[in-house]
Amino acid sequence: MLPLLTAPQIREADAYTIAHEPISSIDLMERASKAFVSWFVNHYQDKQETISVYCGTGNNGGDGLAIARLLFEHDYINIEVKVARYSDKSTTDFDANFARLKELSISIHELDDGDTQPAEDADIIIDALLGSGLNKPLEGNFKSLVEYLNSLQKNVVAVDLPTGFYTDGELEETATILKADLVITFQQPKINFLLPESAPYIDCWEAVNIGLDEGFIRSLQSPYQMVEEKDVRAILKPRAKFSHKGTYGHALIIAGQAKTMGAALLCSSACVYAGAGLTTACVPESGLTALNSYQAEVMAIVRNDYALPDLELSKFTTIAIGPGLGTSDDALALLQRVLNDYGKPIVIDADGLNLLAANPKLLEQLPAGSIITPHLKEFDRLFGEHKNWWKRLQTAQLKAGELGIYIVLKNSYTITATPQGTLYFNYTSNAAMATGGMGDVLTGIITAMLAQNYTPEQASIAGVYLHGKAGDELALPNRLNVVLPGQVAAYLPATMAKML
Numbered sequence: 001m002l003p004l005l006t007a008p009q010i011r012e013a014d015a016y017t018i019a020h021e022p023i024s025s026i027d028l029m030e031r032a033s034k035a036f037v038s039w040f041v042n043h044y045q046d047k048q049e050t051i052s053v054y055c056g057t058g059n060n061g062g063d064g065l066a067i068a069r070l071l072f073e074h075d076y077i078n079i080e081v082k083v084a085r086y087s088d089k090s091t092t093d094f095d096a097n098f099a100r101l102k103e104l105s106i107s108i109h110e111l112d113d114g115d116t117q118p119a120e121d122a123d124i125i126i127d128a129l130l131g132s133g134l135n136k137p138l139e140g141n142f143k144s145l146v147e148y149l150n151s152l153q154k155n156v157v158a159v160d161l162p163t164g165f166y167t168d169g170e171l172e173e174t175a176t177i178l179k180a181d182l183v184i185t186f187q188q189p190k191i192n193f194l195l196p197e198s199a200p201y202i203d204c205w206e207a208v209n210i211g212l213d214e215g216f217i218r219s220l221q222s223p224y225q226m227v228e229e230k231d232v233r234a235i236l237k238p239r240a241k242f243s244h245k246g247t248y249g250h251a252l253i254i255a256g257q258a259k260t261m262g263a264a265l266l267c268s269s270a271c272v273y274a275g276a277g278l279t280t281a282c283v284p285e286s287g288l289t290a291l292n293s294y295q296a297e298v299m300a301i302v303r304n305d306y307a308l309p310d311l312e313l314s315k316f317t318t319i320a321i322g323p324g325l326g327t328s329d330d331a332l333a334l335l336q337r338v339l340n341d342y343g344k345p346i347v348i349d350a351d352g353l354n355l356l357a358a359n360p361k362l363l364e365q366l367p368a369g370s371i372i373t374p375h376l377k378e379f380d381r382l383f384g385e386h387k388n389w390w391k392r393l394q395t396a397q398l399k400a401g402e403l404g405i406y407i408v409l410k411n412s413y414t415i416t417a418t419p420q421g422t423l424y425f426n427y428t429s430n431a432a433m434a435t436g437g438m439g440d441v442l443t444g445i446i447t448a449m450l451a452q453n454y455t456p457e458q459a460s461i462a463g464v465y466l467h468g469k470a471g472d473e474l475a476l477p478n479r480l481n482v483v484l485p486g487q488v489a490a491y492l493p494a495t496m497a498k499m500l
């Protein structure tokens with residue numbers, strides 16, 4: 001896991017590295033600036049382009065000055081530096097880099113109080129005004145300057161963070177923030193890059209290693225963790241030679257109604273492909289032929305009027321309920337029966353979640369360690385409207401703890417909140433996967449993982465990762481615009497094999 005750091009923790013990691021590597025802070029700044037420039041020169045190869053580097057007078061500005069010098073040394077000849085000297089304060093490393101820059105023939109233009117609309121004809125703007133030191137929303141000179149720069153609609157490359165953007169915490173909708181085409185950020189992505197509210201300000205980001213102390217970063221107790229491939233490799237166990245179908249559990253999937261049988265088919269198919277030993281789907285009679293022809297491996301329990309046949313729920317290793325189920329009284333009765341009679345962790349998705357939202361008392365009856373997989377709307381139906389994703393994250397953390405469950409909050413970076421208060425961010429998956437039924441496949445995968453005796457935490461982390469990874473392996477190399485949920489399900493065995 002890669003701990004994602006808050007702004008104060010980033011400062012701690014900087015300070016620790018400076019003290020223990022040891023390295024002077026100006027040399028760390030130089031290393032960061034070099035990392036920025038290495039990335040930049042590979043992607044902006046036209047050395048004639050005019051570049052305007054906007055610098056504040058803190059360490060982000062210090063980086064900007066060093067970057068301007070290093071680009072000049074790389075033969076970028078049309079560089080101008082604009083220093084926003086809106087206060088008398090400047091950091092020591094800014095001052096040192098300012099002195100170094102003055103020795104070169106780079107034009108430096110100072111912006112004083114009120115000077116917020118400088119003439120600008122550069123092709124590229126490098127934003128080194130403010131970085132992780134931001135401690136209040138932009139106002140006054142900085143606000144006017146950023147509004148002006150936004151109005152120019154130039155190609156903006158931000159150093160570490162776009163000016164006005166918070167590393168963590170709430171991004172107010174009304175805040176003034178510089179819009180960046182690209183952010184080259186130091187060491188690791190900032191937590192807010194992974195939330196949808198960053199979309200208006202950040203087109204694309206790239207994290208460059210600046211050699212902060214990894215051991216120290218990993219020792220910080222951050223509740224925000226990025227799941228890495230090696231974590232999933234450590235979870236997945238190869239299938240044993242003398243195993244049989246009984247080794248890999250028996251999943252029951254209660255899903256589907258006449259209009260939405262596809263959800264039941266996709267979910268149970270994904271459960272089969274993700275390795276459950278046996279999968280039984282509980283579907284209405286009208287869906288039986290479809291089930292048998294879509295996925296012959298899935299067994300069926302036919303239900304009439306939503307009454308579960310008289311069978312032992314306890315014989316199933318796990319149960320998923322919800323995809324395409326509908327929200328009728330009969331569907332509610334089915335959910336209630338599962339909650340009353342089955343004590344082991346279950347997976348609830350889609351209409352199962354809508355039923356919980358309409359009957360919130362049922363939330364308290366969820367077996368400990370159960371997994372719910374809401375998308376944004378289902379989440380807000382369950383736990384109330386949220387103004388932004390930062391707030392949604394805090395609620396997910398709180399509710400997972402209160403209810404003793406795992407909340408898989410689906411998103412382009414899906415977040416799993418655990419009962420212990422950790423928030424696991426997943427980076428696999430892509431926009432080609434934004435098609436109806438994709439969530440049903442995820443539910444099938446997580447259910448299969450539970451059936452195979454992975455813990456709910458392992459099932460959520462690995463299930464979400466594999467779902468996205470299969471989608472990436474299908475869509476990205478083939479440049480597919482869309483991948484279908486059924487394709488993702490069928491591709492899972494190949495993706496999983498590569499992870500063992």
Ligand SMILES: NC(=O)C1=CN([C@@H]2O[C@H](COP(=O)(O)OP(=O)(O)OC[C@H]3O[C@@H](n4cnc5c(N)ncnc54)[C@H](O)[C@@H]3O)[C@@H](O)[C@H]2O)[C@@H](O)CC1
Pocket residue numbers: 011014015025028029030032056057058059060061063091129130131132133134135136137138139142159160161186210
């Ligand atoms: N040794 C280090 O700590 C390193 C720092 N680095 C750079 O340093 C940056 C952080 O530098 P600083 O902590 O100096 O902070 P910034 O350069 O982000 O900001 C400078 C100062 O501006 C003031 N400020 C904050 N919010 C403001 C607002 N809304 N309006 C006006 N002024 C405001 C604060 O007093 C702040 O300290 C990082 O983003 C990164 O670019 C890198 O050089 C890597 C090493």
Ligand SMILES: Nc1ncnc2c1ncn2[C@@H]1O[C@H](COP(=O)(O)OP(=O)(O)O)[C@@H](O)[C@H]1O
Pocket residue numbers: 350375410411412413414428429430431432433434435436437438439440441442467
């Ligand atoms: N733009 C995207 N980028 C990455 N992943 C996506 C994107 N759009 C959808 N997904 C993934 O696809 C799934 C969609 O789930 P959901 O909205 O429940 O679909 P459905 O209800 O139609 O089955 C989630 O796992 C989500 O993470």
Ligand SMILES: [K+]
Pocket residue numbers: 060127128129130131158159160161162163
């Ligand atoms: K910046």
